[in-house]
Amino acid sequence: MSYIPSESRYDSMLYNRCGRTGLKISALSLGLWHNFGGVDIFENGRAIIRAAFDAGITHFDLANNYGPPPGSAEENFGAILKKDFGGFLRDELIISTKAGYGMWPGPYGEWGSRKYLLSSLDQSLKRMGLEYVDIFYHHRPDPDTPLEETMGALDRAVRSGKALYVGLSNYTAEQTRQAAAILKSLGTPCIIHQPRYSMFDRWVEGGLLDVLEQEGIGCIPFSPLAQGMLTNRYLHGIPADSRAAKPHGFLKTEMITEHRLAQIKALHEIAHSRGQSLSQMAIAWLLKDKRITTILIGVSSVGQLNDNLNSLQNLSFDADTLRKIEEILGWQTMG
Ligand SMILES: NC(=O)c1ccc[n+]([C@@H]2O[C@H](COP(=O)([O-])OP(=O)(O)OC[C@H]3O[C@@H](n4cnc5c(N)ncnc54)[C@H](OP(=O)(O)O)[C@@H]3O)[C@@H](O)[C@H]2O)c1
Numbered sequence: 001m002s003y004i005p006s007e008s009r010y011d012s013m014l015y016n017r018c019g020r021t022g023l024k025i026s027a028l029s030l031g032l033w034h035n036f037g038g039v040d041i042f043e044n045g046r047a048i049i050r051a052a053f054d055a056g057i058t059h060f061d062l063a064n065n066y067g068p069p070p071g072s073a074e075e076n077f078g079a080i081l082k083k084d085f086g087g088f089l090r091d092e093l094i095i096s097t098k099a100g101y102g103m104w105p106g107p108y109g110e111w112g113s114r115k116y117l118l119s120s121l122d123q124s125l126k127r128m129g130l131e132y133v134d135i136f137y138h139h140r141p142d143p144d145t146p147l148e149e150t151m152g153a154l155d156r157a158v159r160s161g162k163a164l165y166v167g168l169s170n171y172t173a174e175q176t177r178q179a180a181a182i183l184k185s186l187g188t189p190c191i192i193h194q195p196r197y198s199m200f201d202r203w204v205e206g207g208l209l210d211v212l213e214q215e216g217i218g219c220i221p222f223s224p225l226a227q228g229m230l231t232n233r234y235l236h237g238i239p240a241d242s243r244a245a246k247p248h249g250f251l252k253t254e255m256i257t258e259h260r261l262a263q264i265k266a267l268h269e270i271a272h273s274r275g276q277s278l279s280q281m282a283i284a285w286l287l288k289d290k291r292i293t294t295i296l297i298g299v300s301s302v303g304q305l306n307d308n309l310n311s312l313q314n315l316s317f318d319a320d321t322l323r324k325i326e327e328i329l330g331w332q333t334m335g
Pocket residue numbers: 030031032033034035061062139169170194221222223224225226227228229231232233241242243244279296297298299300301303304305307308
């Protein structure tokens with residue numbers, strides 16, 4: 001069936017300015033790491049993307065290697081764009097891709113050389129059927145390639161018209177500071193950083209968020225629900241269709257320990273008392289920090305997407321609730 005986007009799609013979403021740039025991004029962004037690959041059901045992914053756009057989500061996040069198999073999420077997304085988002089709708093979308101992890105055999109298929117990054121971007125554009133992406137990221141720091149070379153490749157991507165903006169992912173605070181300085185000197189500022197950040201993984205609070213604020217760079221936390229642990233998904237065991245149960249899923253059952261489950265249950269109680277689901281509270285908890293531009297969620301169904309969208313209905317926390325959450329997150333590992 002042909003797709004007609006909802007006319008009210010911009011009515012209830014929040015749009016936050018990305019760092020000190022002119023770009024506004026929806027408070028929730030949709031990631032295509034899992035659930036959109038060749039192993040997944042195409043029509044399910046298509047329904048999720050339509051529903052996300054109808055709800056005002058403008059930003060869709062990909063990478064060269066998303067699948068499995070690697071590349072298939074970009075191919076599927078390209079097919080959905082062609083079927084549903086023709087004409088002027090491209091101008092209403094922020095589409096990101098990345099390069100950094102292993103994508104093809106040989107010495108030019110991963111890390112941070114100019115050779116790899118620019119070839120990978122060309123491949124991504126071809127798979128998605130696009131002339132340009134909005135944001136091109138370096139996916140992970142490369143310990144061996146000079147930062148000047150990697151940042152020069154990002155700058156080149158913008159100057160050649162194949163990307164509008166550039167971003168960094170998984171860079172430490174110090175690496176980000178250095179990379180941002182090089183990019184600024186080249187005239188292609190880093191506009192966004194994509195780190196892992198959730199209630200269960202708070203490394204960014206140890207310096208990265210301060211650097212981003214000082215440099216005017218936006219922040220888009222990935223795995224904000226700890227891949228599904230910060231939801232009701234695992235409250236009563238491991239469902240057969242969950243990420244933890246899938247052989248290609250990056251969430252491993254051994255990560256869902258008794259200790260984690262006890263924390264999840266206690267957090268669930270607090271969310272309940274706020275009239276929220278745990279996933280809604282976990283998203284709101286990240287958005288309370290004004291340095292956070294948008295939360296990069298993954299979902300396996302339209303129902304999960306709608307649940308997460310409702311987080312925007314209650315973004316405030318009183319001091320007592322924040323203290324209780326801190327107490328739970330601080331619980332020492334049980335023996
Ligand atoms: N830059 C990087 O290095 C990097 C790394 C990882 C991810 N990312 C990006 O970040 C995006 C999000 O990461 P993520 O998928 O790990 O995020 P996440 O939001 O932490 O986890 C998503 C999973 O949580 C479960 N879930 C989501 N909403 C739910 C709800 N309302 N109720 C119950 N379960 C719910 C689903 O699990 P089930 O599938 O079990 O239903 C879903 O697949 C990725 O798609 C990718 O774009 C980037």
